[in-house]
Each structure stands twice: as C-alpha cells, then as structure tokens.
Amino acid sequence: MLELLHAARVLDRAGFLPASDGNLSARGDDGRVFITRSDVEKRALTEDGFVALSLDCKSSPGASSEWPMHRALYRARPDVNSVLHVHSPFLTAFACAHRIPSVNLLAESCASVGPIVLVDYRAPGSEELAQALLTASMTAGVYLLANHGAVAVGAKVREALHRLERAEFLAHVEWLATALGGGVPLNAASIRELQRGRGDRC
Numbered sequence: 001m002l003e004l005l006h007a008a009r010v011l012d013r014a015g016f017l018p019a020s021d022g023n024l025s026a027r028g029d030d031g032r033v034f035i036t037r038s039d040v041e042k043r044a045l046t047e048d049g050f051v052a053l054s055l056d057c058k059s060s061p062g063a064s065s066e067w068p069m070h071r072a073l074y075r076a077r078p079d080v081n082s083v084l085h086v087h088s089p090f091l092t093a094f095a096c097a098h099r100i101p102s103v104n105l106l107a108e109s110c111a112s113v114g115p116i117v118l119v120d121y122r123a124p125g126s127e128e129l130a131q132a133l134l135t136a137s138m139t140a141g142v143y144l145l146a147n148h149g150a151v152a153v154g155a156k157v158r159e160a161l162h163r164l165e166r167a168e169f170l171a172h173v174e175w176l177a178t179a180l181g182g183g184v185p186l187n188a189a190s191i192r193e194l195q196r197g198r199g200d201r202c
C-alpha cells in the first residue's frame, strides 16, 4: 500500500494523472488486489482511496472502472504484481498516433523497460479492452492503449513505476530527436550487452 501511495505521488507530480484519471493497483500477500477507487484524485490519495478485491470479483461499484483490465492482467500473468495506468502526455501522444517508441534509442529503456506494445482501441473500462491487452502481448512491460493512454506492469510496484517513467522519458526524447532529424538506434551488439545485464545499472 505504501508503495502505491508513493507511486501515486510520483505520477501525479509528473503530470501523468490529470483530474481523476488513471488507476493503480498491486497484488497483496493474500492474493487480493488493492486498486484505486473510482473517480478519486490521486493528488490527495490516502489508504482510504483503495479497495481490495478478489480476482473472482468481476465488478465492484467502488473500484476503478478499469478493474476489468487490471483483473485480466493479474489472472493471465503470474509474473505481474502491479499494474499502473496513466494518461501521460508523450506516451499518450504515441498511442494516439498508433506508434510505439523505439526502446533501442536509449540504454536505460533497452535494459529495463521491456517490450512496449500497441493495443487496439476498445472502450475504456470494457472487457473488450482487457482482452485486447492480452491479445497484444503476454510479456510486455508497457502497453500503449490506442487513443487512450499507457499501462505499465511489474513484479513490484517499483518496477512498474520505473518502466512507466522511463517509457515516458523515451517517448519525450524520441519526439525531440525527431525534431533534430531522427534518433539513431543502438547497434545490435550494444543491445545484446544491455539485455545480458538487464536491470537498473544504466
């Protein structure tokens, strides 16, 4: 819970959670998932801003409307213990352009963001959107939701948070590099070296 509150503060200060947008969750020790309540402002989030739900629970009136997306990821991916969904400007811009930032532009993203995939547009909060994520990838670190926003997953809240921050930074840098004529990706040997030593060392 404390890690989720920290993530909410970081993401809010970064401007990734306008109004009451976005939703954050983590799998607890008892298997239930703590997820932010519906329509809660993350800038003032406290422990009361979460509900704990069983993965058998298909819907809950108090929980975020994106519970189906979180639930589907936890049910399908045992490697995922945290799901963070935001409307950060640069990743959302890429999602609106139906483009994926190149993780091979930056050493940090290459080593630790994991695959970034684009998910076909489906209505926010729908079961169809939840299924579209799983169809897009069962191994992605970051999902771009077409014409909507971004989702990062991780084995821990910290991993999902760092993936999200680094993916947003990558998208921002790629946009700037494009204005300079285009970024030059790392070569294959450098990518292999980074992936062998995958982690936070960059």
Ligand SMILES: [Zn+2]
Pocket: 021, 022, 085, 086, 087, 124, 148, 149
């Ligand atoms: Zn959203």
